Amino acid sequence: MKFSFKNDYSEGCHPNILEALVRYNLIQQPGYSEDEYSLKAKKLIKEKIKNDTSEIYFISGGTQANLIVISSILKPYQCVISASTGHILNNETGAIEATGHKILSIETENGKLTPEDIVPVLENHTNIPHQVMPKLVYISNSTELGTIYHKNELEKLSRFCKENKLYLFMDGARLGHALTSEINDVSLEDIAKLTDIFYLGGTKNGALLGEAVIINNTNLQEDFAFNIKQKGALLAKGRVLGIQFLELMQNDLYFKLSENANLQAMKIKKALQKKNVEFLSETFTNQIFPILDHQLIDLLAEKFEFYIWKKIDHHSSAVRLITSWNTDDQATDSFIEIIDNQL
Amino acid sequence: MKFSFKNDYSEGCHPNILEALVRYNLIQQPGYSEDEYSLKAKKLIKEKIKNDTSEIYFISGGTQANLIVISSILKPYQCVISASTGHILNNETGAIEATGHKILSIETENGKLTPEDIVPVLENHTNIPHQVMPKLVYISNSTELGTIYHKNELEKLSRFCKENKLYLFMDGARLGHALTSEINDVSLEDIAKLTDIFYLGGTKNGALLGEAVIINNTNLQEDFAFNIKQKGALLAKGRVLGIQFLELMQNDLYFKLSENANLQAMKIKKALQKKNVEFLSETFTNQIFPILDHQLIDLLAEKFEFYIWKKIDHHSSAVRLITSWNTDDQATDSFIEIIDNQL
Amino acid sequence: MKFSFKNDYSEGCHPNILEALVRYNLIQQPGYSEDEYSLKAKKLIKEKIKNDTSEIYFISGGTQANLIVISSILKPYQCVISASTGHILNNETGAIEATGHKILSIETENGKLTPEDIVPVLENHTNIPHQVMPKLVYISNSTELGTIYHKNELEKLSRFCKENKLYLFMDGARLGHALTSEINDVSLEDIAKLTDIFYLGGTKNGALLGEAVIINNTNLQEDFAFNIKQKGALLAKGRVLGIQFLELMQNDLYFKLSENANLQAMKIKKALQKKNVEFLSETFTNQIFPILDHQLIDLLAEKFEFYIWKKIDHHSSAVRLITSWNTDDQATDSFIEIIDNQL
């Protein structure tokens, strides 16, 4: 069996979660997220974000979270602004448009949006009522390119959105990896203050499934549960999501898991840098995009699975390596060994 | 703690499932239902329905299954026919209409649809193009009232649908309970022959979550996975669903679990019948609707949770009792003890 | 050629309208309802409803008006309440559901809704968030059965809606006929006060096409034009609608036209009543539903077109006769002549 660096959802879940599922298994509980585990998990999250007025909802996956959030917030004629690399643009089978909303795409260098990126989009959408109305800014942290937002960047963007009556929504499928990156200066508390809505991704950080959607803007909280149910996303056994987030939040397991993923990716990164390998983008999370010679890629592919991300020239391509909460030294060391031998 | 007869999803899942989740937990697998457990589970289901041309997809819950199936099959102007008790009509927050499709409701005595029920609906929808076009017949087995379809009823309905170019879709959230009912004469194989599409419900029969959607009509199979993804229902860790159905299908665990649920409900039913208690409808599955005196209801409510379903007169109401895969003798015996003492 | 009593849109439009279209034809005007005729027509309507804060929009037809109004007002999980005879339920090819909203149908005797009809619907929709949320009450005046609302009925319904946070929307495809009925006691001003939104139908009252949507509730006015454009309903040559409503509003032509339609229907009604003919419902507008012997129906059908509405018994059926702004004495007299000769 080859070891896979293709993504961070190749394994099951952290053993603590399975233990908790076993521990509580036969205790009867109310359905639809009214169980005591879900209630406790929500309480814990509120403590961590230090915002008692936020509302929290558990949803099975990222595409589901994105489509429910966006379709709940926007009026039919309002649209989303996203970096062209945004997960909602290219990787969700048009899930957002399927709810009726256009996404305006902005080219960026590193997957991050700035006020300067958004200004021309607003300027080009003033032909009322013949154009959609931009209303929600979608960002990912960490981004689909592995980069992260710094605190001053988020503050600027948040202020800009408020000034322009735009909602700021952060896709946090890999928020754990962003917040535990060695270059991060943002706290969970900051994010709860600076965004209208965001989510803490479980699926890509050690849960079997599940994202915790956190609505900070109280105007957007009303009746949100109706939207979850209507989209078929309200699990009868909501306990499955509640128990997982309870475990992840306790003792900061959530952050320890992403810390490990980041650490293992950075180990490979440093080994490659020592050999003067270049990267498609500079990242400090669990995604790295080294540019490798095709021969070396072929050799690595005999023992490892990963995506070839972008052809650079006749001799080399960028590959994408993703580490997970469960990637251990054995995997990364054997990868590095090949690098060290070959370069 | 009161024991709950409110529904069949109050507990977690059958222990075999948790053991399997632990067993396979750290083995890396491809995402999005391409894992080996999902593939094996699909193979097992195909063997059980004795139809190799059916396609099988795992989806998290019933509302999700209903909305994806219906919105995938129908053209925008086509609509659904359902008994007025249908789950899609009253218990899914308009999920079907939210995908653009009207549901025509038919009053029935027992939650089951017959060709005779449907004929007038077709006759009243001939003002082309000013009315929706009826195209899909939605039935539940067992129904929301606990009743089940007999083989000759299903055959008639299936033939009628074919003759009238209607699709027949069976909501099988409680299909296990129907097929293991003491009065059942239908096999899984029959259902695969007589319906265009149906599902095997896991959530209400011992799984943590999950329904297995089975598309028998090969014309309806094309590109179905796109629809699942677009509705946010394609789990990254599809293994979670695959492992569960693998366990449920092995050694017919699925049917043993619903058998227990039925058995426990029938035990209570017989105890009540001995005392000449009447029922709202005659059922042979895990849902019973006895009509009880309000004083007795109050007394039972001290030890048990259940829904008061329908007020009958000043003195009595029908209650709904649902047993599950995990309901044991202790629970039903203590319920029967009160009945025996009081009546 | 047979004379048609099938509907009130068999002819073109009142000659004044064509004259105005000719008169203004070659004058250049801005597009999209910014032309001076549209602005003047809106001003005139505001004067007539005596409410300067209402906003007015011209839309081509009734189904279009209904679907734009409803989909603009409601959030995805909110639904409509309508009498079972409502045009939106049976005659618009599921246009409302196609925008994502369920319609709850209420059986009525005469096509009119009362608070008493609505109370049980609200009581049956309290299982949050598993059911749609009733939010908008749709009524027609005159109704699809030709009946009309009296002032005290509208006042009660309006008060009830406000108390229950429901919007009241009046489909006025035949509002002219209601307001000029001999038994009417409601004014246009009353309607602007008692409803959140309503429309003045042009198509069934002497225009080529066009309905004037009037939004009285200022909370519902924001950005309405975006919805019109997004649904493809914003005519480039908005002047076509503006000129028509300008003509219809001037000198109360609108009401004179419906007065004629009502008068001609009442003439036939009285002739039939003299012969002791019974009616399916008692109406005082331009729709009548006499119950006639099949032989007589056949005889009338040789000279006139009309719909057979409902079979009553082996010998007789109710037919529907509709008169229009352009129906003249010659048509009704020749109809009455047959009646007089045969009965």
Next chain:
Amino acid sequence: MKFSFKNDYSEGCHPNILEALVRYNLIQQPGYSEDEYSLKAKKLIKEKIKNDTSEIYFISGGTQANLIVISSILKPYQCVISASTGHILNNETGAIEATGHKILSIETENGKLTPEDIVPVLENHTNIPHQVMPKLVYISNSTELGTIYHKNELEKLSRFCKENKLYLFMDGARLGHALTSEINDVSLEDIAKLTDIFYLGGTKNGALLGEAVIINNTNLQEDFAFNIKQKGALLAKGRVLGIQFLELMQNDLYFKLSENANLQAMKIKKALQKKNVEFLSETFTNQIFPILDHQLIDLLAEKFEFYIWKKIDHHSSAVRLITSWNTDDQATDSFIEIIDNQL
């Protein structure tokens, strides 16, 4: 009053149309496009396109036509490919996305799509089922930049679409102008052969309102009328559209009208070319985009209305001038006079 070159829908309609509306006004006709004028107009169009198996439907406007066609043809997960200048992308308030379908945008030099443009889009959409499926190619002729497709270009594109199982849909809001352009080599017959579906625009070519949608691919014809009705686009008095297209088709009035519009635009173009004025794009239809000095623009703006299309540098901008079926020598001569005096 300034003369407007802002668009081609500033005036009413060609007098012949009004005369016909008057002529047929009081003749009773069936509703919903079953009137004899609509039937005759459809027959005439079929003769002109020399294709008796095409089906024809009249719809009020371009956005309406685009959204009904696209939402009728595509399955939920299928998407549209369009040049970035496509009307559906920027000028229809997200009408297409509101029906659930994504539009993939392609940058072009001149508003026209080629197979070479489309190939990379197809190549980038192979990650099944995580991306939308490209299925319909939307083109405009003439384009939003005034350019037109040559026969060999259309043939190549049509062949490419067939080979790749893509539908080819031509927005013909200004098809008359394309077909009467001095450089055109395409016939109406060619278009009926090379596209799956297209429309003949009336609104921008002398009608009060109306587009004739022509479905050539017989697989796409089934039940189309349901879609029109469901979107609120089926006029009760369909005669209004039928009479207009009857007049436009008779004696080729339709083409004479666009010929005049083109002629007047070309007159201005030649006058500007004589003065060595440059243009944003080279066009031979009724839209021209000359690049003028700001001082001259200000001077012209005193007597004429037009859009400033794009700033070129500190001194000059491109303006858009559109002529119509009704633009006469007086208007263009007085424009040219200023040009001649100033340059």
